[in-house]
Structure formats: structure tokens, C-alpha cells
Amino acid sequence: MSKQEQMQATLDALTRAIPGMKGSFLCTFDGMPVCQSITDPGVDSARVAAMAATALGVGRRITETLSTGTLRGIKLVAAEGRIFIYMVGSKACLALVAPSDTNVGLIELEVADVITQLTAIL
Amino acid sequence: MAIHGNLSDFSLRDILTVVVGKHGVLTVDQRDGQVLRLDIAGTSITRMTVERPIDSRSEGQVLLRMFAQGNGEFRFEPLATVEAKRSFLRMDELLEGRGAVPLDERDLPHPKTMFLVIKGRQVELPPDLAEFLGAAVPLLTEGASAERISRQLGFPLEGTRRNLQRLRQVKKVWPMQAYVDRLDPEQRKQRQSLGQRIASFFTR
Amino acid sequence: MTPLKIVISGPVGAGKTTFIRSVSQTEVVSTEEVSTERIGKTHTTVALDFGQIALGDYVLHLFGTPGQSRFDYMWDVLSEGALGLIVLVPCDAPNEFPQARRILEFVISRQPVEFIIGLTRTDLAADGWTAAEVAAYFGVPEQQVLALNPRDAAHARHAIHQLLQRV
Numbered sequence: 001m002s003k004q005e006q007m008q009a010t011l012d013a014l015t016r017a018i019p020g021m022k023g024s025f026l027c028t029f030d031g032m033p034v035c036q037s038i039t040d041p042g043v044d045s046a047r048v049a050a051m052a053a054t055a056l057g058v059g060r061r062i063t064e065t066l067s068t069g070t071l072r073g074i075k076l077v078a079a080e081g082r083i084f085i086y087m088v089g090s091k092a093c094l095a096l097v098a099p100s101d102t103n104v105g106l107i108e109l110e111v112a113d114v115i116t117q118l119t120a121i122l
Numbered sequence: 123m124a125i126h127g128n129l130s131d132f133s134l135r136d137i138l139t140v141v142v143g144k145h146g147v148l149t150v151d152q153r154d155g156q157v158l159r160l161d162i163a164g165t166s167i168t169r170m171t172v173e174r175p176i177d178s179r180s181e182g183q184v185l186l187r188m189f190a191q192g193n194g195e196f197r198f199e200p201l202a203t204v205e206a207k208r209s210f211l212r213m214d215e216l217l218e219g220r221g222a223v224p225l226d227e228r229d230l231p232h233p234k235t236m237f238l239v240i241k242g243r244q245v246e247l248p249p250d251l252a253e254f255l256g257a258a259v260p261l262l263t264e265g266a267s268a269e270r271i272s273r274q275l276g277f278p279l280e281g282t283r284r285n286l287q288r289l290r291q292v293k294k295v296w297p298m299q300a301y302v303d304r305l306d307p308e309q310r311k312q313r314q315s316l317g318q319r320i321a322s323f324f325t326r
Numbered sequence: 327m328t329p330l331k332i333v334i335s336g337p338v339g340a341g342k343t344t345f346i347r348s349v350s351q352t353e354v355v356s357t358e359e360v361s362t363e364r365i366g367k368t369h370t371t372v373a374l375d376f377g378q379i380a381l382g383d384y385v386l387h388l389f390g391t392p393g394q395s396r397f398d399y400m401w402d403v404l405s406e407g408a409l410g411l412i413v414l415v416p417c418d419a420p421n422e423f424p425q426a427r428r429i430l431e432f433v434i435s436r437q438p439v440e441f442i443i444g445l446t447r448t449d450l451a452a453d454g455w456t457a458a459e460v461a462a463y464f465g466v467p468e469q470q471v472l473a474l475n476p477r478d479a480a481h482a483r484h485a486i487h488q489l490l491q492r493v
Binding site for chain 3: 124125126127128130131132136139140228229231232234235236237265267297298299300301304305309313314316317318319320321322323324
């Protein structure tokens with residue numbers, strides 16, 4: 001399988017593993033989409049990629065300034081959903097758009113595995 | 123220092139707007155090797171050549187249309203000395219007249235940029251564009267973006283953006299200046315005096 | 327004293343981050359990441375740059391935006407409540423003029439801000455547009471376009487000074 005196919009398979013599995021997930025997105029630190037697995041066609045991957053990069057970029061400045069070590073991720077809690085954005089190695093971001101009643105513990109477990117897999121592929 | 127660029131980034135109208143009033147030669151390359159050369163003197167094009175001089179105004183206009191669709195490089199070289207020549211094509215007429223320099227859809231504005239209709243401006247529009255304007259004018263009177271017009275009138279967004287760009291080219295719509303349109307004179311005055319106060323610290 | 331905001335925007339590579347770094351009196355907060363696109367430099371701003379200048383009793387907050395359209399939400403977010411806008415345009419990259427115009431019109435049509443255009447790279451380019459020519463392209467008076475070197479703190483301060491006099 002090519003790298004792209006492997007990444008796609010990993011993201012597809014992740015999206016399936018979490019009930020109600022709208023999509024999982026892999027993008028570069030400068031906001032370019034790499035790969036995505038979407039169940040909701042209304043979600044704009046290019047937008048998600050850019051915004052994930054922006055959010056992580058800001059998050060990293062905050063953690064550096066406050067000396068709390070390397071940023072691992074950000075969680076956005078909203079009335080109708082949750083958005084999780086994680087660092088994948090030193091080159092990529094993983095964003096998840098999930099429903100608001102999502103099981104955070106499950107997400108953390110699944111994501112830990114996925115990050116390991118993606119880091120190996122990238 | 124020169125006026126130069128590629129037609130993929132500039133409409134012919136953009137280019138003519140920048141060279142009008144100057145004296146020199148505008149060359150426009152086509153990818154197929156054809157080179158259009160326009161002698162510009164102030165508000166007139168005094169000569170047009172494509173390998174050979176162009177004699178008829180109508181042929182000149184057709185050629186301009188053709189080159190406007192292209193993707194070649196353009197460059198304007200100012201001339202120190204200018205021969206007094208009769209006008210072949212008047213640039214103000216070209217820019218005003220429907221069809222002479224085609225309305226371009228490149229370089230579309232952002233879907234959320236707000237536009238206002240310029241009510242006082244009389245301009246002849248192609249029928250499809252006139253129809254669009256007719257439908258959108260209530261929104262464009264208070265100021266609206268392509269996104270808002272498309273959503274409210276049920277038009278596809280891309281087409282709406284293109285229509286606004288075409289209307290903008292003939293100055294029938296123009297981007298809003300929120301500073302003027304949304305602030306009343308009192309608020310502007312307050313801003314200005316604040317700006318002056320801060321600016322005064324620069325010279326101390 | 328309420329902090330006052332000036333926004334510095336423009337297409338990629340115009341010199342926005344550089345401008346703020348030159349003129350800021352405090353350490354600049356940047357959000358630059360390695361660029362995966364070829365943009366003529368290694369890094370690009372993905373969120374904002376933040377710097378400050380103190381002038382008498384006033385503190386000016388300087389915010390730099392990203393230049394690519396995919397970050398256009400930052401153009402809106404950062405220019406809300408701004409006192410003025412500087413749009414930097416590289417004189418030797420006419421292919422970027424449409425983006426510069428798009429950003430300028432987006433911001434000034436949505437936020438009540440006055441602006442100036444800062445024309446950069448005039449010291450570096452053999453074949454660039456002049457301030458007068460750029461003014462004609464944007465359809466603004468010539469006085470509203472300033473040639474400036476974003477690496478030069480005095481130029482940057484002068485630009486801010488000019489902007490404040492238009493505000």
C-alpha cells in the first residue's frame with residue numbers, strides 16, 4: 001500500500017471507531033490538507049486543515065510561553081460538537097470533528113494508537 | 123522599474139487603467155508566440171500591431187478581446203519622446219463601451235467582501251448581467267457580499283462572485299468602504315483626532 | 327488606557343512578519359511554521375504576529391495576518407476593532423497584486439478602517455512597479471502608497487505615522 005493509502009486506511013478506521021464522528025483530518029503545520037476521512041459531506045477539509053494549523057500554532061506559542069512542555073493537543077468544546085486537534089510527530093496535525101456526547105476516553109485511546117501509526121507512516 | 127505581469131493575474135481593463143495617461147508601448151505576448159503591441163499616448167491607443175499594423179478599429183477591438191482571454195506576459199515601456207499621432211482607439215471608450223474590452227472574471231473578490239451598487243452610474247450591461255443586477259439591487263443598495271446574495275436569492279456562489287466582478291469592472295458596483303459607510307461623521311472625527319494625538323508622539 | 331490595534335496584512339512574502347519584528351518594542355509573538363509550499367521562504371505565518379509600540383500614553387498593538395486565502399478567517403478576526411490597516415505589497419511580484427487587492431477590499435468593506443499600502447522590495451528589485459503605478463492599480467491616490475523596507479525600523483515607524491494621520 002502506498003503511504004497515502006495507509007494514511008487513508010488509518011483515518012477511515014478511526015472515523016468508524018468513534019460513533020457519530022463527522023470526520024478525521026490530517027494536515028500539515030502550515031494548514032495544507034494531507035488526507036481526510038469524512039462522513040459529513042458538509043465539512044470543508046481545506047478549512048479544517050487551515051484552522052487546525054492555526055489553532056495548534058497558537059496553542060504551541062501558549063505552552064511554550066507558559067513553559068508547560070511540548071503541546072500534545074487542543075480540545076474545543078462547543079454546544080453542538082467537540083473538535084480535537086493533535087500533534088502528529090513534528091510535521092502534521094490530526095483533527096477530529098465529533099458530536100458533543102462523544103466518549104472522550106475512547107477518543108484518547110483510539111487517537112494514541114492512530115498517532116503512533118501515522119508517525120510511522122509519515 | 124516597469125509595469126509588467128501576466129494576463130492570468132490582470133484583466134485587460136486593469137492594465138489599461140494603469141497605463142492610461144502615459145506615453146509608451148504596451149506589449150502583450152500570447153503563448154502561441156503572437157505579440158500584440160499597442161502604442162499608448164495619453165488617453166489614446168494610437169497604433170496597434172500584431173506582426174502587421176491593424177487598420178480597422180473593429181479588427182482592433184476583436185484582437186483586444188482575443189488577447190484579453192489569454193495568459194501571456196505584458197509589459198509597458200514608457201517612451202521619452204512622443205510623436206503626435208491621431209487616436210486609433212480611445213481608451214475611455216474602450217473601458218466604457220460594452221464588449222470592446224470584455225468583462226473579465228479572473229481575480230474574483232472574496233465571497234465575503236461587501237459591495238454597494240453605484241446608483242448614479244449608467245452603464246449598458248449584457249442581458250444576463252442586467253438580470254442579475256435587477257435581482258440583487260435591493261441587497262446591493264444596503265451593501266451585500268456574494269455569499270449573502272447567493273444565499274438569499276438562491277444563486278450559485280461562483281456565478282454570483284463572477285457577476286459581481288463583472289459589475290465591478292464597469293463600476294456599477296464597488297467594494298464598500300466601511301469607514302465611510304458605517305461610521306457617522308462624529309465617529310470619524312473622533313477617530314481622526316485620536317489618530318492625530320497618537321501621531322503627534324512620533325515627532326516629539 | 328485602551329490598547330489600540332493596527333493590522334498588517336498582504337499576500338505571502340510581502341514582509342508582514344518582518345515589518346512587525348522591525349518595529350515592535352516588545353518581543354514579537356509569531357506563529358510561523360515550516361511551509362510545505364514553495365513560497366520563496368522556509369516559513370509562513372499560520373495564525374498571527376503580535377508586537378507592540380508605546381507612544382506617549384498610548385500602546386499600539388500590531389497584528390500581522392497570514393497571507394494565504396486558506397487563513398482568511400484571520401483577516402476578519404484580527405481586523406475587528408482595528409484603528410488602521412497597512413497592506414504590504416511586494417513591488418516585484420505582480421502575480422500577488424490580485425491577492426493584495428482581495429485582502430484590502432475584504433477588510434475595508436467589512437471593518438471601518440483607514441489604510442495605507444506599503445510597497446516592499448523596492449530596494450531589492452530591478453524590475454518592480456513604482457508606488458504611483460501600484461496606486462493606479464489599486465485605484466487609490468498616490469499618497470496612499472508608500473515604498474518601504476520592512477527590515478528598516480524607521481521606515482516601518484514612518485508608515486505607522488502616515489497611517490495614523492489618515493485615520
